[in-house]
Amino acid sequence: MTEPLDLMALAPNLQRVLTLRVAIGPGVMLGDSVDGWRCNYPIVGGDFDGVGVSGQVLAGGEDVFVLRADGVGQLDARYSLRTDQGELINLRNRGVLAMTEYGRQLERNGQWPIPETEYRCTCTPVFQVPKGRLDWLTRSSFIGLVQYPSAEQVVIRCYRFY
Structure with missing residues (x-):
């Protein structure tokens, strides 16, 4: 008889x-x-800043955003970082x-950012x-939780699967 797999033991942890x-x-509206x-x-x-690393986000990248007809936004951002030791990433x-219906209504009415309770934004760094x-950083998989504290700032908390 085969022992059943413990799927919870196989679930990834996040750091x-x-x-x-x-x-x-x-x-820039396209x-x-x-x-x-x-x-x-x-x-x-x-x-x-993070585990053994900190530095600056360099100007010059871009976040390409598409708002689909179903109300879901897709983001594709590319940019560079310079660590305090001078390494370039x-x-x-x-x-x-994904926004709630109320969140979409606020956004349509020109409010941004909307309250964090009205959206969920994740990314794959x-x-x-x-x-x-x-x-x-190249030997692990990551997920990011994205927050919008203001119209001029995006905060991304990156978590490593292990």
């Missing part, structure tokens, strides 16, 4: 490893497309923003790092 505070500029309403947000700076975050002490 918070990085918090990014990303400053964004005003959105209009409607077959995928939905498009808006690009320039990355203008910020900072980050490329980061790509792809994610989904993927890191490109120099060889050396940070290469552990």
Whole structure:
């Protein structure tokens, strides 16, 4: 007789490893497309800290946002980080923003950000790092929890699966 698998024992644990505070500029409206309403947000700076690493978010990246017809937002952000030791990291975050009906109504009425109780935004960070002490960032899977404390800032808390 085969022993049943303990699925809870196989469930991944999460470890918070990085918090990014990303400053964004005003959105550049690109209009409607077959995928939905498009808006690009320039990355203008910020900072980050985490397990054995901290530094600055470099200006020059972009968060490409598409609001689908079903009200779900898709984000695809690419930007670079510079650690306090001078290492350069490329980061790509792809994610989904789901709002409650009330949250969508607030957003349609021009309110942003909306209360955290009215949305859930998650992303999948993927890191490109120099060889050396940070290469552990390329050997793990991550999920990010995204919050919008203001129209000019995005906070991403990155968790590693292990």
